[in-house]
Amino acid sequence: MSENAKVAIVTGSSRGIGAAVAERLAKDGYKVVVNYAGGASAADKVVSNIKAAGGEAIAVQADVAKSLAVARLFDEAEKAFGGIDLVVNSAGVLDLAKIAEFTDEMFDKTMSINVKGTFNSCRQAAKRVRSGGGIINISTSVIGMRLPTYGLYVASKAAVEAMTQVLTQELRGRNITVNAVAPGPVATEFFLEGKSEEVIARMAKMNPLERIGQTDDIIGVVSFIAGPQGGWINGQVVRANGGMC
Template sequence: MNTQTNLRPVAIVTGSSRGIGAAIAERLATDGHAVVINYAGRRDDAEALASRLTALGGEAIALQADVSDPHAVQRLFDATEARYGGVDVLVNNAGIMHLAPIAEVDDAVFDRLVAINLKGTFNGMREAARRLRDGGRIVNLSTSLVGTKLETYGVYAATKAAVETMTAILSKELRGRSITVNAVAPGPTATDLFLEGKAPELIDRMSRMNPLERLGTPADIAAVVSFLASSQGGWINGQVIRANGGMV
């Protein structure tokens, strides 16, 4: 982490205009980070969040970048470094979900899931590996569906399984720089991404899949990311934390 006591550590959170990403941005700002709220298209939401966090005494700005575009990710890091002098934390949260049996997934949907969930995370990891200050943190968002392997989630879960593999490998490749690389794999979490298109009966059934018998909240996931991004999480490296209430 940034050891200069007069400066806040700097965190980029991709896809953080709403949902889990917004909760992560808010938690990291509360923890004392200067937070870059990245968005692809939801400019108003991102700027409103940045304004709210600033009003609460935090430091936050909104920056646009399509994570599937490597040049856009480079510009995101460029702009962050120009504003704050460096980057200490990258949270790869940006992602999309499309549910369909594998036999019914068309090429366009497959390519978009891979471009954002897998290549987008890769683009962020690659840039962070080159540019994060020593002692930094990379936290990737996966999914507990990698373990549960539920029907219709095949391509989505596959992109996240690849993210988990890259997480473990990058943690070894950054040997000697005191940078940790971990993944957080939420279970069913009450966000628009999860709730959209699901019948109440299905939501109720999924909320009971874990022993705590409730859906996770964005704040639940943000708390795990906060730990991994902190000095207290410095001995956790190359791991996947399944934040799902004990589902699997």
């Protein structure tokens, strides 16, 4: 690993899209900070996979909903690798219910992780990411589809997209890009949990390619935006969803 390798923090990267992003960025040459809230063994496995492939990574526990924990996450990244060049905000939760049936606890959990967690990380990233770096927030292509039971999740991700576009302007002159990637349904535990085969098959038909996305479909987009060929992409929401409307 080059001493000049760039450094990436990926929140919520002990599993799912976040884990796949962490491993892809390591292959792209980044030193990676694998963040997790509670799954230490899963995070350690991601780190082991990265090291086995010749990369460099550490795991850092931090609840993104807590501002001091996120500040410590960034501190640990700088301490271990000397700086930060890329932050991918992948930590999130998905609770489904009709709006009339959501409890206060479900609302607070969703907003504290999906919105405040992204805000906490973006706030630190805005202060610490080095010139030439980037911030990529993970949103969702469910925005705009008006699917029943997704109301709170969509609301939280709409806030993420709004922060993305405002932060782009606030970092004017810093040579730092800020974008969002909005996947459609992806075959991860996060999406598949609690869904019947019938529901999954129906959702696969929502896009013209008629399949559920795979993590490779998403991490390639993240890698491109983060890479040198993606340097002119800024302030955008890239909907990686197979054409789902």
